[in-house]
Amino acid sequence: MVALIRRIRDERDEDAFVALFNHYAPRVKAFLMRSGADSALAEECAQEVMATVWHKAHLFDPSRASVATWVFTIARNRKIDALRKQRRPEPEDLPWGPEAEPDQADVLEFQQESKKLGQAIASLPDKQRELIEKAYFGDLSHSEIAEQTGLPLGTIKSRIRLALDRLRHAMK
Amino acid sequence: MTIKHHLTDALLMGYSSGSLPEAFNLIVAAHLSLCDECRAHLASFDAVGGEVLEGTSATPVSDSCLDGAMALIRGATPVEPAPVRPRDKTLPAPVLDYVGGSLDNVKWRSAGMGVKQAILPTSPEASARLLYIPAGVAVPDHGHNGLELTLVLQGAFADEEGYFARGDIEVADEEVEHLPVADISEDCICLAVTDAPLRFKGLLPRLAQPFLKI
Numbered sequence: 298m299v300a301l302i303r304r305i306r307d308e309r310d311e312d313a314f315v316a317l318f319n320h321y322a323p324r325v326k327a328f329l330m331r332s333g334a335d336s337a338l339a340e341e342c343a344q345e346v347m348a349t350v351w352h353k354a355h356l357f358d359p360s361r362a363s364v365a366t367w368v369f370t371i372a373r374n375r376k377i378d379a380l381r382k383q384r385r386p387e388p389e390d391l392p393w394g395p396e397a398e399p400d401q402a403d404v405l406e407f408q409q410e411s412k413k414l415g416q417a418i419a420s421l422p423d424k425q426r427e428l429i430e431k432a433y434f435g436d437l438s439h440s441e442i443a444e445q446t447g448l449p450l451g452t453i454k455s456r457i458r459l460a461l462d463r464l465r466h467a468m469k
Numbered sequence: 470m471t472i473k474h475h476l477t478d479a480l481l482m483g484y485s486s487g488s489l490p491e492a493f494n495l496i497v498a499a500h501l502s503l504c505d506e507c508r509a510h511l512a513s514f515d516a517v518g519g520e521v522l523e524g525t526s527a528t529p530v531s532d533s534c535l536d537g538a539m540a541l542i543r544g545a546t547p548v549e550p551a552p553v554r555p556r557d558k559t560l561p562a563p564v565l566d567y568v569g570g571s572l573d574n575v576k577w578r579s580a581g582m583g584v585k586q587a588i589l590p591t592s593p594e595a596s597a598r599l600l601y602i603p604a605g606v607a608v609p610d611h612g613h614n615g616l617e618l619t620l621v622l623q624g625a626f627a628d629e630e631g632y633f634a635r636g637d638i639e640v641a642d643e644e645v646e647h648l649p650v651a652d653i654s655e656d657c658i659c660l661a662v663t664d665a666p667l668r669f670k671g672l673l674p675r676l677a678q679p680f681l682k683i
Contacts, residue, residue: 314542318535323527330528340534348541361512366519373487373518383592385487386495386563389502390554415520433486433521442479442488450513458509465505 298364299408306354317364318347325372331434332376342379346372360399361460363411376435391464403460410453417449472504474637480618481507485514492597495563495589496618496638496662502561503636559623564660567591568599575599582606595664602626602651602659615664617641619649624657626650 298320304313322343329339349371357367377385418426429448431437476497483489484497501508554562555570567589568575577585577599585601602608604624618640625634628647633639641647651657 311539311542314538315535318538321522322530322534322538324522324525326530326534327525327528328522331525336528339528340530341537343530344534344538344541347538351542363516363519365523366512366516369518369522370515372522373485377487383491383494386491386498386566388498388508389556389562411516411519414516415523418517418520419524429517430521430524432482432488433518435486435488437488442482442486448517450510450517453516454509454513457512458505461505461509 299359299404302350302354302357302359302364305351306357314347314351317350321350321365321368322347325368328369328372328434329376329380333380333435334376338379342372342375346375349375358399358460360403360407361457363408366411391461399460407456407460410456414449414453472506472636474631474633474639475504476500476507476510476638477640478510480640481511482514482517485511485518490592490595490664492589492591492595492662493618493664495567495591495597496620496660498563499561499622499660500620500636500638502563559658561622564589564599564622567597577601584608595662597660597662600657600659600661602649602657604651604656605653607648607650615643617661617663619662620660622658622660624655625652626657626659627652 298317301313301317304310305317325343325346326336326339329342330336334342346368350368353371357364362370374385377383418429421429428437428441432442480489480493480497484494489497501511555565556562557565557572559572560568565571568587575587577587580586583603583606587599589597589599591597599622600608602624608626618638619633620638621633621635623635625632626649627633628639628649630639630641630647634652639647
Protein backbone atom coordinates (compact mmCIF):
# COMPACT_ATOMS: atom_id res chain seq x y z
CA MET A 298 0.00 0.00 0.00
CA VAL A 299 2.80 2.42 0.89
CA ALA A 300 4.46 1.59 -2.45
CA LEU A 301 1.23 2.44 -4.30
CA ILE A 302 1.14 5.90 -2.71
CA ARG A 303 4.79 6.43 -3.68
CA ARG A 304 4.02 5.53 -7.29
CA ILE A 305 1.20 8.04 -7.28
CA ARG A 306 3.41 10.69 -5.73
CA ASP A 307 6.46 10.14 -7.89
CA GLU A 308 5.06 8.89 -11.20
CA ARG A 309 1.40 9.95 -11.17
CA ASP A 310 0.78 6.26 -11.82
CA GLU A 311 -2.91 5.70 -12.63
CA ASP A 312 -2.66 1.91 -12.29
CA ALA A 313 -1.49 2.39 -8.71
CA PHE A 314 -4.47 4.68 -8.16
CA VAL A 315 -6.92 2.11 -9.53
CA ALA A 316 -5.46 -0.55 -7.23
CA LEU A 317 -5.89 1.74 -4.21
CA PHE A 318 -9.35 2.70 -5.36
CA ASN A 319 -10.47 -0.91 -5.70
CA HIS A 320 -9.34 -1.62 -2.17
CA TYR A 321 -10.47 1.51 -0.34
CA ALA A 322 -13.43 3.04 -2.21
CA PRO A 323 -15.79 0.17 -1.24
CA ARG A 324 -14.61 0.41 2.38
CA VAL A 325 -15.02 4.18 2.49
CA LYS A 326 -18.49 3.76 0.99
CA ALA A 327 -19.40 1.21 3.67
CA PHE A 328 -17.96 3.47 6.40
CA LEU A 329 -20.05 6.44 5.23
CA MET A 330 -23.21 4.39 4.87
CA ARG A 331 -22.81 3.05 8.40
CA SER A 332 -22.42 6.67 9.49
CA GLY A 333 -25.76 7.59 7.94
CA ALA A 334 -25.12 8.49 4.29
CA ASP A 335 -27.29 7.02 1.53
CA SER A 336 -25.64 4.99 -1.21
CA ALA A 337 -25.38 7.83 -3.74
CA LEU A 338 -23.85 10.30 -1.28
CA ALA A 339 -21.48 7.63 0.05
CA GLU A 340 -20.20 6.92 -3.47
CA GLU A 341 -19.80 10.58 -4.24
CA CYS A 342 -17.79 11.05 -1.03
CA ALA A 343 -15.72 7.89 -1.66
CA GLN A 344 -14.82 9.31 -5.07
CA GLU A 345 -13.73 12.61 -3.55
CA VAL A 346 -11.79 10.88 -0.77
CA MET A 347 -9.84 8.83 -3.32
CA ALA A 348 -9.19 11.90 -5.46
CA THR A 349 -7.81 13.63 -2.35
CA VAL A 350 -5.46 10.67 -1.86
CA TRP A 351 -4.17 11.28 -5.39
CA HIS A 352 -3.77 15.01 -4.97
CA LYS A 353 -2.19 14.90 -1.51
CA ALA A 354 0.04 11.85 -1.99
CA HIS A 355 3.10 14.05 -1.32
CA LEU A 356 1.82 14.80 2.21
CA PHE A 357 1.55 11.16 3.31
CA ASP A 358 4.19 10.24 5.90
CA PRO A 359 4.53 6.45 6.23
CA SER A 360 6.70 6.78 9.35
CA ARG A 361 3.69 8.15 11.24
CA ALA A 362 0.62 6.57 9.66
CA SER A 363 -0.51 3.56 7.69
CA VAL A 364 -2.29 4.09 4.37
CA ALA A 365 -5.51 2.87 6.01
CA THR A 366 -5.15 5.49 8.75
CA TRP A 367 -4.49 8.24 6.25
CA VAL A 368 -7.51 7.28 4.13
CA PHE A 369 -9.59 7.06 7.32
CA THR A 370 -8.73 10.62 8.37
CA ILE A 371 -9.62 11.96 4.92
CA ALA A 372 -12.91 10.02 4.93
CA ARG A 373 -13.73 11.20 8.44
CA ASN A 374 -13.19 14.84 7.50
CA ARG A 375 -15.34 14.38 4.40
CA LYS A 376 -18.04 12.84 6.61
CA ILE A 377 -18.09 15.81 9.00
CA ASP A 378 -18.28 18.16 6.05
CA ALA A 379 -20.92 16.29 4.02
CA LEU A 380 -23.09 14.74 6.73
CA ARG A 381 -22.85 17.20 9.57
CA LYS A 382 -22.21 20.36 7.54
CA GLN A 383 -19.67 21.56 10.05
CA ARG A 384 -16.20 22.98 9.98
CA ARG A 385 -13.54 20.70 11.35
CA PRO A 386 -10.92 22.65 13.32
CA GLU A 387 -7.50 21.08 12.68
CA PRO A 388 -4.35 21.48 14.80
CA GLU A 389 -1.59 23.81 13.71
CA ASP A 390 0.51 22.26 10.95
CA LEU A 391 3.76 20.68 11.96
CA PRO A 392 6.78 22.54 10.70
CA TRP A 393 7.68 20.70 7.53
CA GLY A 394 11.14 20.86 6.10
CA PRO A 395 13.39 19.55 3.37
CA GLU A 396 14.05 16.32 5.31
CA ALA A 397 10.49 15.21 4.69
CA GLU A 398 11.54 11.84 3.23
CA PRO A 399 11.46 9.54 6.27
CA ASP A 400 14.01 6.89 7.06
CA GLN A 401 13.18 3.56 5.43
CA ALA A 402 13.74 1.56 8.63
CA ASP A 403 11.31 3.84 10.50
CA VAL A 404 8.72 3.33 7.79
CA LEU A 405 9.05 -0.45 7.96
CA GLU A 406 8.85 -0.54 11.72
CA PHE A 407 5.85 1.72 11.79
CA GLN A 408 3.96 -0.25 9.18
CA GLN A 409 4.64 -3.45 11.15
CA GLU A 410 3.37 -1.75 14.28
CA SER A 411 0.16 -0.83 12.45
CA LYS A 412 -0.29 -4.41 11.38
CA LYS A 413 0.11 -5.55 14.98
CA LEU A 414 -2.49 -3.03 16.10
CA GLY A 415 -4.88 -4.37 13.48
CA GLN A 416 -4.31 -7.91 14.73
CA ALA A 417 -4.76 -6.84 18.35
CA ILE A 418 -8.09 -5.19 17.51
CA ALA A 419 -9.21 -8.20 15.51
CA SER A 420 -8.49 -10.49 18.44
CA LEU A 421 -10.45 -8.44 20.99
CA PRO A 422 -13.61 -10.04 22.37
CA ASP A 423 -16.51 -9.48 19.94
CA LYS A 424 -18.37 -7.17 22.27
CA GLN A 425 -15.45 -4.81 22.79
CA ARG A 426 -14.53 -4.80 19.12
CA GLU A 427 -18.09 -3.95 18.16
CA LEU A 428 -18.08 -1.04 20.61
CA ILE A 429 -14.92 0.34 19.04
CA GLU A 430 -16.41 0.02 15.57
CA LYS A 431 -19.55 1.78 16.76
CA ALA A 432 -17.45 4.61 18.19
CA TYR A 433 -15.76 5.15 14.83
CA PHE A 434 -19.00 4.93 12.89
CA GLY A 435 -20.36 7.68 15.14
CA ASP A 436 -22.87 5.56 17.03
CA LEU A 437 -21.60 6.24 20.55
CA SER A 438 -22.21 9.23 22.78
CA HIS A 439 -19.35 10.92 24.60
CA SER A 440 -20.16 9.20 27.90
CA GLU A 441 -20.29 5.81 26.19
CA ILE A 442 -16.90 6.50 24.63
CA ALA A 443 -15.60 7.52 28.07
CA GLU A 444 -16.13 3.95 29.23
CA GLN A 445 -13.88 2.59 26.50
CA THR A 446 -10.64 1.24 27.87
CA GLY A 447 -8.18 -1.47 27.12
CA LEU A 448 -7.12 -0.37 23.65
CA PRO A 449 -3.52 -1.49 23.12
CA LEU A 450 -2.14 1.90 22.06
CA GLY A 451 1.06 2.24 24.08
CA THR A 452 3.58 1.03 21.52
CA ILE A 453 2.18 2.75 18.47
CA LYS A 454 1.82 5.99 20.41
CA SER A 455 5.45 6.01 21.54
CA ARG A 456 6.59 5.31 17.99
CA ILE A 457 4.59 8.27 16.67
CA ARG A 458 5.93 10.40 19.50
CA LEU A 459 9.49 9.58 18.44
CA ALA A 460 8.68 10.49 14.84
CA LEU A 461 7.26 13.84 16.00
CA ASP A 462 10.35 14.52 18.10
CA ARG A 463 12.59 13.78 15.12
CA LEU A 464 10.53 16.13 12.98
CA ARG A 465 10.67 18.93 15.55
CA HIS A 466 14.39 18.35 15.96
CA ALA A 467 15.00 18.45 12.20
CA MET A 468 13.34 21.88 12.12
CA LYS A 469 15.65 23.44 14.70
CA MET B 470 6.97 24.63 28.26
CA THR B 471 5.86 21.48 30.01
CA ILE B 472 2.21 20.67 29.78
CA LYS B 473 0.86 18.87 32.83
CA HIS B 474 -2.86 18.68 32.15
CA HIS B 475 -3.83 16.75 29.04
CA LEU B 476 -6.85 15.65 27.03
CA THR B 477 -8.75 12.56 28.14
CA ASP B 478 -8.89 9.36 26.06
CA ALA B 479 -12.60 9.93 25.51
CA LEU B 480 -12.05 13.39 24.02
CA LEU B 481 -9.22 12.17 21.80
CA MET B 482 -11.26 9.21 20.59
CA GLY B 483 -14.24 11.50 20.00
CA TYR B 484 -12.07 13.91 17.99
CA SER B 485 -10.55 11.04 16.05
CA SER B 486 -13.89 9.46 15.22
CA GLY B 487 -15.39 12.84 14.32
CA SER B 488 -18.27 12.60 16.79
CA LEU B 489 -17.66 15.69 18.93
CA PRO B 490 -19.54 18.98 18.53
CA GLU B 491 -17.63 21.68 16.66
CA ALA B 492 -16.75 23.67 19.82
CA PHE B 493 -15.12 20.58 21.35
CA ASN B 494 -13.24 19.87 18.13
CA LEU B 495 -11.94 23.43 18.33
CA ILE B 496 -10.53 23.17 21.85
CA VAL B 497 -9.07 19.72 21.15
CA ALA B 498 -7.36 21.06 18.00
CA ALA B 499 -6.07 24.05 19.98
CA HIS B 500 -4.56 21.82 22.68
CA LEU B 501 -3.05 19.48 20.05
CA SER B 502 -1.36 22.50 18.47
CA LEU B 503 0.56 23.00 21.72
CA CYS B 504 1.05 19.40 22.89
CA ASP B 505 3.01 16.74 20.98
CA GLU B 506 2.19 14.16 23.64
CA CYS B 507 -1.53 14.40 22.87
CA ARG B 508 -0.81 14.75 19.13
CA ALA B 509 0.89 11.36 19.23
CA HIS B 510 -1.90 9.94 21.36
CA LEU B 511 -4.46 11.20 18.84
CA ALA B 512 -2.49 9.64 15.98
CA SER B 513 -2.77 6.29 17.77
CA PHE B 514 -6.56 6.70 17.92
CA ASP B 515 -6.51 7.59 14.22
CA ALA B 516 -4.57 4.35 13.70
CA VAL B 517 -7.45 2.49 15.36
CA GLY B 518 -9.82 4.25 12.96
CA GLY B 519 -7.62 3.10 10.08
CA GLU B 520 -7.80 -0.49 11.26
CA VAL B 521 -11.58 -0.24 11.69
CA LEU B 522 -11.82 1.05 8.11
CA GLU B 523 -9.51 -1.71 6.88
CA GLY B 524 -11.67 -4.33 8.61
CA THR B 525 -14.98 -2.92 7.34
CA SER B 526 -16.72 -5.30 4.98
CA ALA B 527 -16.61 -3.59 1.62
CA THR B 528 -19.77 -2.33 -0.08
CA PRO B 529 -19.32 -2.63 -3.86
CA VAL B 530 -19.28 0.67 -5.73
CA SER B 531 -20.92 1.20 -9.12
CA ASP B 532 -18.77 1.22 -12.28
CA SER B 533 -19.36 4.92 -12.73
CA CYS B 534 -17.73 5.58 -9.35
CA LEU B 535 -14.23 4.75 -10.63
CA ASP B 536 -14.89 6.69 -13.85
CA GLY B 537 -15.86 9.69 -11.76
CA ALA B 538 -12.73 9.41 -9.65
CA MET B 539 -10.54 9.14 -12.77
CA ALA B 540 -12.20 12.29 -14.11
CA LEU B 541 -11.44 14.03 -10.83
CA ILE B 542 -7.75 13.13 -10.85
CA ARG B 543 -7.32 13.93 -14.55
CA GLY B 544 -9.24 17.15 -14.22
CA ALA B 545 -7.38 20.17 -15.48
CA THR B 546 -7.59 22.04 -12.20
CA PRO B 547 -4.37 21.60 -10.27
CA VAL B 548 -4.84 21.59 -6.49
CA GLU B 549 -4.03 24.92 -5.02
CA PRO B 550 -1.47 24.74 -2.25
CA ALA B 551 -3.17 25.16 1.12
CA PRO B 552 -3.04 28.79 2.16
CA VAL B 553 -0.41 29.47 4.79
CA ARG B 554 -2.28 29.75 8.06
CA PRO B 555 -1.62 32.87 10.08
CA ARG B 556 0.51 32.43 13.19
CA ASP B 557 0.28 34.12 16.53
CA LYS B 558 2.28 33.66 19.70
CA THR B 559 -0.84 33.46 21.87
CA LEU B 560 -3.64 31.96 19.81
CA PRO B 561 -3.03 28.63 18.03
CA ALA B 562 -4.03 28.48 14.33
CA PRO B 563 -7.40 26.72 14.83
CA VAL B 564 -8.47 29.49 17.25
CA LEU B 565 -7.20 32.22 14.92
CA ASP B 566 -9.52 30.80 12.25
CA TYR B 567 -12.47 31.72 14.48
CA VAL B 568 -11.45 35.28 15.37
CA GLY B 569 -10.40 36.75 12.06
CA GLY B 570 -6.74 35.77 12.10
CA SER B 571 -5.37 37.83 14.98
CA LEU B 572 -5.71 38.37 18.72
CA ASP B 573 -6.25 42.05 17.91
CA ASN B 574 -9.42 41.16 16.01
CA VAL B 575 -11.13 39.45 18.96
CA LYS B 576 -14.40 41.21 19.70
CA TRP B 577 -14.24 41.31 23.48
CA ARG B 578 -17.26 42.16 25.57
CA SER B 579 -16.93 43.23 29.16
CA ALA B 580 -18.18 40.77 31.75
CA GLY B 581 -17.39 43.00 34.74
CA MET B 582 -14.37 43.36 37.04
CA GLY B 583 -12.07 43.71 34.08
CA VAL B 584 -12.97 40.26 32.79
CA LYS B 585 -13.84 40.09 29.10
CA GLN B 586 -15.25 37.36 26.93
CA ALA B 587 -15.83 36.69 23.26
CA ILE B 588 -18.19 33.97 22.06
CA LEU B 589 -16.89 32.12 19.00
CA PRO B 590 -19.20 31.10 16.16
CA THR B 591 -19.61 27.32 16.39
CA SER B 592 -22.52 24.94 15.88
CA PRO B 593 -25.07 25.19 18.70
CA GLU B 594 -24.68 21.79 20.47
CA ALA B 595 -21.81 23.28 22.47
CA SER B 596 -20.36 26.74 22.90
CA ALA B 597 -16.83 28.13 22.84
CA ARG B 598 -15.60 31.43 24.17
CA LEU B 599 -12.37 33.22 24.82
CA LEU B 600 -11.94 34.62 28.32
CA TYR B 601 -9.63 37.43 29.34
CA ILE B 602 -8.96 37.56 33.06
CA PRO B 603 -6.76 40.32 34.47
CA ALA B 604 -3.81 39.13 36.57
CA GLY B 605 -4.83 38.21 40.09
CA VAL B 606 -8.60 38.39 39.48
CA ALA B 607 -10.85 35.56 40.68
CA VAL B 608 -13.63 34.42 38.38
CA PRO B 609 -16.79 33.92 40.44
CA ASP B 610 -17.91 30.32 40.32
CA HIS B 611 -19.97 29.77 37.26
CA GLY B 612 -21.40 26.30 37.87
CA HIS B 613 -22.10 24.53 34.61
CA ASN B 614 -24.53 21.84 33.66
CA GLY B 615 -22.38 19.54 31.60
CA LEU B 616 -18.76 19.13 30.68
CA GLU B 617 -16.57 22.23 30.68
CA LEU B 618 -13.08 22.40 29.20
CA THR B 619 -10.70 25.29 29.80
CA LEU B 620 -7.43 25.68 27.89
CA VAL B 621 -4.90 28.28 29.01
CA LEU B 622 -3.39 30.30 26.15
CA GLN B 623 -1.63 33.04 28.12
CA GLY B 624 -0.75 33.47 31.79
CA ALA B 625 -2.05 30.89 34.24
CA PHE B 626 -4.81 30.20 36.71
CA ALA B 627 -5.19 28.10 39.81
CA ASP B 628 -8.24 26.45 41.30
CA GLU B 629 -9.07 23.53 43.58
CA GLU B 630 -7.95 21.13 40.86
CA GLY B 631 -4.46 22.52 40.43
CA TYR B 632 -2.32 25.07 38.59
CA PHE B 633 -2.91 25.54 34.88
CA ALA B 634 -0.42 27.31 32.61
CA ARG B 635 -0.21 27.78 28.82
CA GLY B 636 -1.19 24.57 27.04
CA ASP B 637 -2.80 22.99 30.10
CA ILE B 638 -6.43 21.96 29.75
CA GLU B 639 -8.84 21.49 32.62
CA VAL B 640 -11.57 18.94 32.06
CA ALA B 641 -14.35 19.60 34.58
CA ASP B 642 -17.65 17.78 34.80
CA GLU B 643 -20.65 19.20 36.61
CA GLU B 644 -19.44 17.90 39.95
CA VAL B 645 -16.50 20.26 39.94
CA GLU B 646 -17.21 23.54 41.75
CA HIS B 647 -14.29 25.66 40.82
CA LEU B 648 -13.19 29.18 41.56
CA PRO B 649 -10.37 29.92 39.15
CA VAL B 650 -7.96 32.72 40.11
CA ALA B 651 -5.67 34.18 37.47
CA ASP B 652 -1.98 34.13 38.34
CA ILE B 653 -0.62 37.49 39.45
CA SER B 654 2.25 37.54 36.97
CA GLU B 655 0.29 38.14 33.78
CA ASP B 656 -3.25 38.63 32.43
CA CYS B 657 -4.76 35.26 31.61
CA ILE B 658 -6.39 34.29 28.31
CA CYS B 659 -8.31 31.01 28.11
CA LEU B 660 -10.45 29.17 25.63
CA ALA B 661 -13.47 27.68 27.43
CA VAL B 662 -15.94 25.22 25.97
CA THR B 663 -19.10 23.88 27.51
CA ASP B 664 -21.67 21.45 26.19
CA ALA B 665 -24.58 23.21 27.83
CA PRO B 666 -26.65 24.71 25.03
CA LEU B 667 -26.68 28.45 24.63
CA ARG B 668 -29.64 30.02 26.39
CA PHE B 669 -30.44 33.51 25.30
CA LYS B 670 -33.88 33.92 26.76
CA GLY B 671 -36.81 32.16 28.33
CA LEU B 672 -35.18 31.08 31.55
CA LEU B 673 -34.96 33.11 34.72
CA PRO B 674 -31.49 34.52 35.12
CA ARG B 675 -29.60 32.44 37.60
CA LEU B 676 -28.89 35.00 40.27
CA ALA B 677 -25.99 33.08 41.71
CA GLN B 678 -23.98 33.31 38.54
CA PRO B 679 -25.02 36.26 36.42
CA PHE B 680 -21.43 36.70 35.56
CA LEU B 681 -20.51 34.42 32.69
CA LYS B 682 -24.03 33.78 31.55
CA ILE B 683 -24.23 33.60 27.78
